[in-house]
Amino acid sequence: MAAAWEEAREHGLATLTLRQLAARIGMSAPSLYTHFAAKHAIYDAMFADAWREVERLQVAMVLPAEPRAALRTVARTFFDFSTADLPRHQLMDSRIIPDFTPTPEAYAPAVRVMTNLHKLFATIFGTARNEDVDLFSALVGGLIDAQWANDPGGQRYGRLLDRAIDMFADDMGLPPAPASGPAPQPDEPTPGSDQE
């Protein structure tokens, strides 16, 4: 599996060949069929691998109590993960491999990640409407894709992530972020917290 990811990063995901993959681990191409029924089974395992890693990150995430900060943490976690590895992002979030559809078993971790995202929303907002989660996902996904398309490896869109999330938080009716320092009492207006 590690060799498959390396191969994809070097030569592209769609152009990954069994010969090159086998050569990388000192095997012959036909020997791969002992471990995978077909080439698509390799993509399938990679797909599941990637989403399980997101799931692990998601579970390990420590969310700040302040709602906006929590939302920023969620968004940044996904953004950083998805902009770190192009073939992984392509396999998880696009249809770059013709005729490849993940099996239900491989798809299961992806479903769990989305379920967990709904739970995170319920924690942060007290409710988790589908359309809110959809908008949030599309927002973060749009920045990820733009980053890969127009400035791979750079910061051009990553810099806009917090602003985008704040925009969304405003739309969701979250209270403005408290000034730095200990969180103020909700009933007590923070001195000097007028808009900058």
Add this chain to the structure above:
Amino acid sequence: MAAAWEEAREHGLATLTLRQLAARIGMSAPSLYTHFAAKHAIYDAMFADAWREVERLQVAMVLPAEPRAALRTVARTFFDFSTADLPRHQLMDSRIIPDFTPTPEAYAPAVRVMTNLHKLFATIFGTARNEDVDLFSALVGGLIDAQWANDPGGQRYGRLLDRAIDMFADDMGLPPAPASGPAPQPDEPTPGSDQE
């Protein structure tokens, strides 16, 4: 060219073959080389075609005077165009064809479209900062990609477009949309316009 688009819509963009394309127009595959130097030259012509069509749409766009409505029109125009044709969207906005990079001539219309978008921003906002245009593009692009990925042919993300644009307009400091009917005087607060 029309046959190439049809072929891409039916069998996929990346799996388009010269034989099938030629068969569609009653030609032999080698005869295509009279008109295109290589397969990539066909993709190149398609790429230019698609962006020229966006440019035409963009130039023909009639923008409402009210800034939020204008922004919504711009966004909706791009969204509808990009969700209408999958291979066209893939060719324009992703890197689905390995080793294909548009030639500078084919890329020129895309550059003009982005230049025009900056001008539109200048018209609507009085200014056109790169980061604002970037955020707007990523926002619309994110909804387009989510629409294709999770609900092709549906309305799930298209329904969220106006909300997303309003979110962005708020962030940009545009005044709230006037109630239906004639636009109110800027100095006169609209009755009943407190937050909902």
Add this chain to the structure above:
DNA sequence: GTCTATAGTTTGATAGAC
């Protein structure tokens, strides 16, 4: 489990007649 050998298919592209 791993190998060599190879089947079987598809592809982009070229040669050369007409």
Add this chain to the structure above:
DNA sequence: GTCTATCAAACTATAGAC
């Protein structure tokens, strides 16, 4: 400009020996 014939290369996958 268009055709037929074909090249040269690549690929996934299978057969069968060890």
